[in-house]
Amino acid sequence: MKKNNSVEEYIEEHQNFSKALGILRDIINSTEVEETVKWNAPVYSVNGKNVLGLGAFKNHFGIWFFNGVFLKDEQNLLVNAQESKTKALRQMRFESIKDIDKNLVLKYVKEAIENQKLGKEIKPDRSKKEIILPNELKAILDSNKVLQIAFKNLSPSKQREYCEYIDTAKRDATKQTRLEKITPMILQGTGLHDKYKNC
Structure with a gap:
C-alpha cells in the first residue's frame, strides 16, 4: 500500500x-x-x-x-x-x-x-501498574536493604514477573526455593525471563 x-x-x-x-x-x-x-x-x-x-x-x-x-x-x-x-x-x-x-x-x-x-478523554488505566508484593518477597526485601534497592531498580515489568513467580507457587517450600533462585538474579539486575528474550 x-x-x-x-x-x-x-x-x-x-x-x-x-x-x-x-x-x-x-x-x-x-x-x-x-x-x-x-x-x-x-x-x-x-x-x-x-x-x-x-x-x-x-x-x-x-x-x-x-x-x-x-x-x-x-x-x-x-x-x-x-x-x-x-x-x-x-x-x-x-x-x-x-x-x-x-x-x-x-x-x-x-x-x-x-x-x-472540555478535556473529555479516557485516561490510561493506572490501576494495572500497581505492583503488589507477595508477603514472602516483601519479608526478604525488608530484611535485605541491598536486595531491596536492586529490586526497586528493576523495571516494573521485571518486578511484576518476580512477584507473579512467587505468588503462583502453591507450597511454602516451593516459594522458599523460588526466593533462593531469584535473589542472585535480582542482585544482578536481570529479569526472570531475560535469558529467553534474545532467543
Whole structure:
C-alpha cells in the first residue's frame, strides 16, 4: 500500500467512495479543526489533540471519533469497531453517499470538538501498574536493604514477573526455593525471563 502524503491522495485512492469522502471532508473542514495526515489517513485535530479522522474500507467509509464514547449519539449512529478492546474510539459508518445527512454529521463533529476543548478523554488505566508484593518477597526485601534497592531498580515489568513467580507457587517450600533462585538474579539486575528474550 503506497504512503499517502496528502488528504487528496487518500481520497483518490478510494475511488469507490472518493466523492462521499470529499463531502465528509468539506463538512469537517467547515469547522475550526486542523487537517493532517497521520497513519496514512486524514486526521483532524484541535489544539494538537486528535478529534476525528476519515476512513475508507472495502464496503464502507466513515468518520472515526477518537473520544466518541463521550458523544451523546441520540441517533444511535456510532459503532465500536472492536467491542472488547476499544474504550474511547467510535465510528460513524456509511455504505453510500445517500447515507450522509450533512447537518447531522456536522452536529456530531461540533460536539466532538467541544468535548475535546472540555478535556473529555479516557485516561490510561493506572490501576494495572500497581505492583503488589507477595508477603514472602516483601519479608526478604525488608530484611535485605541491598536486595531491596536492586529490586526497586528493576523495571516494573521485571518486578511484576518476580512477584507473579512467587505468588503462583502453591507450597511454602516451593516459594522458599523460588526466593533462593531469584535473589542472585535480582542482585544482578536481570529479569526472570531475560535469558529467553534474545532467543
